[in-house]
Amino acid sequence: MQQPGDYTALEVAGMPIILLRDHDNILRAFANSCSHRGTKLLEGQGQCKAIRCPFHSWTFDLDGSLLGAPHMQEAKNFDLADHPLTPVRVQNRDGFIFVNIDGQAMDLDEWLGDFSDLHAPWNLSDLVTARCTSFMVDFNWKIFLETFNEYYHLSTVHPHSIDYLYDHPDPADDVIGEYTSQFGSHEGTGGLILDDDDAFRGFEPIKSLSGRNVKGTRYSWVYPAMTFAASTDSIWMFEVSPITPARTNVRMTLAFPSSTVARPDFEQHVQQYYKRFDVALREDIAVQEKQQAGYNSPLAKQGRFCPEQEPSVANFARWLVESLI
Ligand code: FES
Numbered sequence: 001m002q003q004p005g006d007y008t009a010l011e012v013a014g015m016p017i018i019l020l021r022d023h024d025n026i027l028r029a030f031a032n033s034c035s036h037r038g039t040k041l042l043e044g045q046g047q048c049k050a051i052r053c054p055f056h057s058w059t060f061d062l063d064g065s066l067l068g069a070p071h072m073q074e075a076k077n078f079d080l081a082d083h084p085l086t087p088v089r090v091q092n093r094d095g096f097i098f099v100n101i102d103g104q105a106m107d108l109d110e111w112l113g114d115f116s117d118l119h120a121p122w123n124l125s126d127l128v129t130a131r132c133t134s135f136m137v138d139f140n141w142k143i144f145l146e147t148f149n150e151y152y153h154l155s156t157v158h159p160h161s162i163d164y165l166y167d168h169p170d171p172a173d174d175v176i177g178e179y180t181s182q183f184g185s186h187e188g189t190g191g192l193i194l195d196d197d198d199a200f201r202g203f204e205p206i207k208s209l210s211g212r213n214v215k216g217t218r219y220s221w222v223y224p225a226m227t228f229a230a231s232t233d234s235i236w237m238f239e240v241s242p243i244t245p246a247r248t249n250v251r252m253t254l255a256f257p258s259s260t261v262a263r264p265d266f267e268q269h270v271q272q273y274y275k276r277f278d279v280a281l282r283e284d285i286a287v288q289e290k291q292q293a294g295y296n297s298p299l300a301k302q303g304r305f306c307p308e309q310e311p312s313v314a315n316f317a318r319w320l321v322e323s324l325i
């Protein structure tokens, strides 16, 4: 979404939204619902000069204003200006687009606190999406996010895949804002499962990284439902949407610097990254389904968190309690 007229239709918390660049290339968001009789206006991604409703052809400009409504001349007191698309609050930070449907959320800068400073070394807004997939899982949304943000399960759940990657993680960072973050050091990229004889060892590190950041992965979780791992050469991000208490839609995005994606051998090597995530996710999902099965018991109890390897889960639990009570 770089050019005026570029749009993406997506669902946020089950609600259809349009993201688009208007004629001045300003990022805007609208309800994907016609202001005549509610019809969904756009699907997928594309380019448009205006938005025409597929039902009765009301046509909207890229700023959401209603340009035309056929055969409405005889409607009394009908004014095009009274029927724009419903705008949705939208802001871009570090390459991530945040929307707020009810318009009541706190200011985004306040929500994110020092997020931009902590993640500045990865130059996140330069990254481009290589693959975006979505899938359903049969467990609570928090289970997915918690697992992603702890190291405790690695040796039990991923003994033959990604466990070798990480040694002991740093303590969780002391951050300002509604998020948690923990860095784990390792050699090479966290985006591949490598054997000693693999010739390809990963794409070049993100150019802006230096020092310890070139030797590890930062796991961050913006509350409540977005998380990502920023590694040496890429980031992989997950957004979750609860469907029911025990069913969740997960969207995964894998992103690399634009210079990496421009490599002629990118498509060939990126397949290995896809494989790594598919393997690790399969292993996670198997145990996450067991966790949900255990939680289905009214006798299930909360235990204690491991201070070294689950601090982000504890931080989230604290945040959630404080948000709810
Ligand atoms: S519902 Fe869109 S023009 Fe009628």
Ligand SMILES: [Fe+2]
Binding pocket: 147, 148, 153, 157, 158, 280, 284
């Ligand atoms: Fe895992």
